[in-house]
């Protein structure tokens with residue numbers, strides 16, 4: 001079945017199909033490889049952002065935790081030792097030591113219930129400032145909770161720099177609000193850490209509060225600290241899950257589409273997000289795919305070009321073969337015609353003298369071998385010269401054709417029987433395996449049939465066209481007889497028939 005299908009289409013078709021399939025496969029494999037490479041790159045981006053987010057969350061947790069531990073310690077001391085001058089002096093020294101120890105700490109402050117600071121971490125206590133209006137102060141005054149509070153970023157009134165306030169409530173002995181202990185975290189500290197990540201030129205990382213307030217971001221911009229991201233899809237995605245997750249989000253700050261991994265801090269109401277620009281990250285892949293695609297397209301084009309030429313060559317060959325076959329068939333046909341013509345008489349369509357000689361030779365040898373009898377009849381049209389003279393040479397030709405046709409019809413058609421134009425208006429009939437009597441009967445039947453044609457012949461005393469025939473038969477023996485002797489004998493008999501008055505059949509005396 002496969003073979004039949006293969007044969008139904010030409011070799012050109014299969015060659016074209018093969019070249020086409022190879023070209024398409026080449027392109028398909030490249031596209032497939034490219035998609036896999038892109039997938040791997042995207043996975044790499046996800047892994048990278050997830051790792052950065054984890055490191056940032058851990059760092060922020062540890063940073064705040066260290067400051068908060070100091071706060072808890074100070075709260076405990078003040079609530080135990082009171083606010084007397086010696087106690088405050090001790091707290092002051094402790095604060096200075098803590099700030100010197102912790103790089104993230106911009107300062108430590110203790111405020112009374114009215115918002116005036118009582119002591120801070122500075123070396124020289126300057127004039128007291130009132131921070132009763134700060135969000136964290138209001139928060140502790142209105143909330144009983146003893147846990148840490150991470151406030152919104154503010155510009156420090158003492159240093160003029162952006163800080164993140166982390167605070168705890170001070171209680172009086174009766175449990176009423178006694179003030180606030182505050183640690184300010186230097187936003188620069190976070191920025192510096194965030195600069196250390198390799199997130200590309202267009203990557204971004206940020207620390208954001210659970211209320212959607214931006215604490216720190218890389219790339220850093222003063223004006224963006226403290227802005228709200230509540231309406232941002234990234235914040236909404238985080239709010240919905242409150243853990244870790246990822247997704248593609250457009251930044252509200254620079255409209256860049258990035259792949260974000262976000263993660264909540266373990267102990268504080270904040271989360272971090274690490275984002276890489278998908279476009280930037282896929283740039284390498286794009287360049288690589290582009291170069292490869294160009295290579296593959298050039299290869300496919302070359303393959304197509306040479307394939308087309310190859311198919312053209314095959315086509316030419318197939319055509320040449322078909323032409324050759326056709327030429328060979330024509331030649332064979334011409335040869336057959338030539339062969340036939342060489343053995344045939346052109347006027348009468350009977351065998352010619354050459355064929356008669358060949359057949360006579362063969363049949364004579366066979367008759368010798370099998371001791372068979374071979375007969376030969378020599379026929380000659382009577383007064384044919386006159387016929388030509390009276391009716392014209394063309395009519396003479398027609399007459400010869402008619403006589404030949406009749407003789408052919410009336411001659412037995414056994415294998416080896418040959419009716420041949422012997423020459424001029426003489427026709428010979430060779431009949432192997434035939435006795436003299438049989439040959440005489442055939443000759444007589446022919447003579448009568450021609451006479452009965454009643455073809456007018458004014459030049460003949462019979463008034464119609466007639467023939468004379470001489471018949472001879474021989475059972476040849478090797479060394480004693482030759483083929484020519486049979487023809488000679490028939491010829492002699494024909495001569496006798498002519499001499500005897502024509503329109504008769506005469507048998508040869510013997511060979």
Ligand SMILES: Nc1nc2c(ncn2[C@@H]2O[C@H](COP(=O)(O)OP(=O)(O)OP(=O)(O)O)[C@@H](O)[C@H]2O)c(=O)[nH]1
Nearest residue numbers: 380381382383384385386388393396397424425498
């Ligand atoms: N039209 C035509 N005439 C032919 C052809 N071949 C031989 N002849 C003529 O046949 C005639 C033979 O004449 P002859 O051999 O003298 O004998 P005849 O006239 O037939 O007389 P008899 O044989 O004695 O009865 C000649 O005139 C030839 O030109 C031929 O192919 N066509």
